[in-house]
Amino acid sequence: MLTSYSMKKADRNYLKFLEKKDQIINEVKDILSNLASDLLSKFSTEKYIAMFTRHNDGDKLEGLRSMSTSPLLNRLCIERSSIPGLVCHHCYSVNYNNLRKSLREKLERNTAILTTEIIDYDLIPTIIDRYFRIESFGDLQNVIQAINYLNFILKNPETMFAWWTKNPQYIKQALQQMNIEKPQNVQIVFSSPCINKPADIAILKKVFPFIDKTFTVYDKQTTETINCGKLHCINCLNCYKPGGVTEVKELLK
Numbered sequence: 001m002l003t004s005y006s007m008k009k010a011d012r013n014y015l016k017f018l019e020k021k022d023q024i025i026n027e028v029k030d031i032l033s034n035l036a037s038d039l040l041s042k043f044s045t046e047k048y049i050a051m052f053t054r055h056n057d058g059d060k061l062e063g064l065r066s067m068s069t070s071p072l073l074n075r076l077c078i079e080r081s082s083i084p085g086l087v088c089h090h091c092y093s094v095n096y097n098n099l100r101k102s103l104r105e106k107l108e109r110n111t112a113i114l115t116t117e118i119i120d121y122d123l124i125p126t127i128i129d130r131y132f133r134i135e136s137f138g139d140l141q142n143v144i145q146a147i148n149y150l151n152f153i154l155k156n157p158e159t160m161f162a163w164w165t166k167n168p169q170y171i172k173q174a175l176q177q178m179n180i181e182k183p184q185n186v187q188i189v190f191s192s193p194c195i196n197k198p199a200d201i202a203i204l205k206k207v208f209p210f211i212d213k214t215f216t217v218y219d220k221q222t223t224e225t226i227n228c229g230k231l232h233c234i235n236c237l238n239c240y241k242p243g244g245v246t247e248v249k250e251l252l253k
């Protein structure tokens, strides 16, 4: 049932987007194959610099950089966004109208680069960031993407990474294929799919022992103690460092 909140302009746009979902999925498949064939032959180290997003003033991630792919080119993101009760149903980034064109193109380009081919290790950039986020808009969609992120993390051992995902199965497959343990310089943050329902980290760890923390969104009626959002990430860093709070709780925006 629609609430008054859901009739805000952003939500009306979102409903329109859902109506066009199947058409969009077909269109993005075409975009993806064109982008991939166009870009893969032009790889150079410089090209990867465009892959990073610098987060601006006012953003929770202000002062940090991240690397992300497009939720609009991710079948799992699109499917989940149509299910009420899932946090993806409220996702700002999966609404085509909410992403500015330059950012949308950058994320699409990242999807093409990161999900289609394992990048040669020599072409993976080194960075000087102390902390860095993996996926601030989209999510994993295959094992190739997970291998590319793991190689990026391995190539930058001085940087502490926080990697958000709802799809840890691809990290598991990547670690198995690479025959490695999770690198020490990354915290894997499992993003709970349902609003108000934290994933059970003990159960998760039985299948995905590399998960470090869970991140759950609560609605405004919750009586839970919210422990995320008061500070910008750069002044908190709980998700970027080992230990600390393992069950992160944020209020629905």
Ligand code: SF4
Residues within 6 Å of the ligand: 227, 228, 229, 230, 231, 232, 233, 234, 236, 237, 238, 239, 240, 248
């Ligand atoms: S707990 Fe801290 S580091 Fe994690 S998302 Fe919230 S503000 Fe950012």
